[in-house]
Amino acid sequence: MKLRACVIGHPVAHSRSPLIHKYWLAVHGIAGDYTRVDVPPEKIERFFDDFPKSGYVGGNVTIPHKEVAFRKVVEADPVARALGAVNTIWHKDGKLYGASTDVYGFIANLNRSQPGWEKQAKTAVIIGAGGATRAIAYGLIEKKIPNIVVANRTRARAQDLAAHFEGKLVPVALSNLMPHLREADLLVNATSLGMTGQPPLMLDLSPLKKSAIVYDIVYAPLETELLKAARARGNPVVEGLGMLLHQAAPAFERWFGVRPEVTPELRALVASDLARKAKR
Numbered sequence: 001m002k003l004r005a006c007v008i009g010h011p012v013a014h015s016r017s018p019l020i021h022k023y024w025l026a027v028h029g030i031a032g033d034y035t036r037v038d039v040p041p042e043k044i045e046r047f048f049d050d051f052p053k054s055g056y057v058g059g060n061v062t063i064p065h066k067e068v069a070f071r072k073v074v075e076a077d078p079v080a081r082a083l084g085a086v087n088t089i090w091h092k093d094g095k096l097y098g099a100s101t102d103v104y105g106f107i108a109n110l111n112r113s114q115p116g117w118e119k120q121a122k123t124a125v126i127i128g129a130g131g132a133t134r135a136i137a138y139g140l141i142e143k144k145i146p147n148i149v150v151a152n153r154t155r156a157r158a159q160d161l162a163a164h165f166e167g168k169l170v171p172v173a174l175s176n177l178m179p180h181l182r183e184a185d186l187l188v189n190a191t192s193l194g195m196t197g198q199p200p201l202m203l204d205l206s207p208l209k210k211s212a213i214v215y216d217i218v219y220a221p222l223e224t225e226l227l228k229a230a231r232a233r234g235n236p237v238v239e240g241l242g243m244l245l246h247q248a249a250p251a252f253e254r255w256f257g258v259r260p261e262v263t264p265e266l267r268a269l270v271a272s273d274l275a276r277k278a279k280r
């Protein structure tokens with residue numbers, strides 16, 4: 001019998017997850033499939049209720065359903081509980097279970113791209129205060145980074161996040177970023193700015209140390225204006241595509257029983273798909 005998994009979102013047509021999981025299914029010779037399922041918000045509760053009988057072994061959950069998924073599972077892993085969001089589901093004995101692999105994806109990509117980064121990272125500055133920042137902040141707190149600044153256009157949202165993490169973050173307004181940029185050893189863009197169809201993140205990088213790592217979690221385009229500018233002045237950079245690839249690995253293992261590798265071949269496959277779509 002074919003093992004089937006899916007990505008559940010709304011919209012979901014843009015998702016690269018099928019490309020990634022189908023690549024790994026082929027590499028490991030598994031008779032499986034991975035599809036997109038677009039479920040509108042008014043139908044999502046019922047969809048999760050019926051999931052154990054759906055014929056899918058599991059699924060990824062993406063925007064805007066991660067929080068609903070968290071509420072619907074009977075048990076979530078510690079990371080999902082800390083984030084209040086689930087991006088991976090599976091079922092056992094008719095019951096739905098969930099986990100979050102976003103934190104793992106963010107950190108694994110950083111580890112792979114800049115080994116030993118945490119030794120130099122005294123101050124991390126994250127721009128943005130949405131769902132992605134929540135996962136990144138959790139990962140950096142776990143790594144015991146002493147000073148974590150969250151800079152957001154809407155300062156109240158950064159303050160809410162700092163309250164969620166019991167004061168372990170310093171919330172600032174994006175308009176007050178400059179003094180913090182000077183201190184940064186790791187700078188992360190976790191806003192939607194820089195994405196295809198969005199304005200770029202306009203940032204004067206001149207106060208930034210040349211040794212500071214610049215990590216943009218936006219992956220379409222592959223190299224954002226921020227990464228281009230950082231690379232041009234000699235900063236080490238980390239691209240967002242690696243986060244997407246790494247977060248997929250534990251989910252694949254959960255459903256199909258094999259831990260897959262994030263290889264240069266997989267990266268090239270997804271990168272060329274992104275480039276092809278960008279030209280259209």
Ligand SMILES: NC(=O)c1ccc[n+]([C@@H]2O[C@H](COP(=O)([O-])OP(=O)(O)OC[C@H]3O[C@@H](n4cnc5c(N)ncnc54)[C@H](OP(=O)(O)O)[C@@H]3O)[C@@H](O)[C@H]2O)c1
Pocket residue numbers: 105127128129130131132133152153154157174190191192193195217218219240241243244245247
């Ligand atoms: N590489 C990966 O695997 C990966 C994983 C997750 C997410 N992402 C990417 O990360 C980005 C953020 O995702 P998310 O889920 O956190 O989104 P989200 O919850 O909607 O948050 C969006 C963030 O962007 C900020 N923002 C939007 N427009 C802005 C503008 N014009 N000026 C300043 N700030 C602006 C928002 O600020 P306000 O609070 O002021 O509105 C908010 O902090 C997306 O591009 C997503 O594709 C990548």
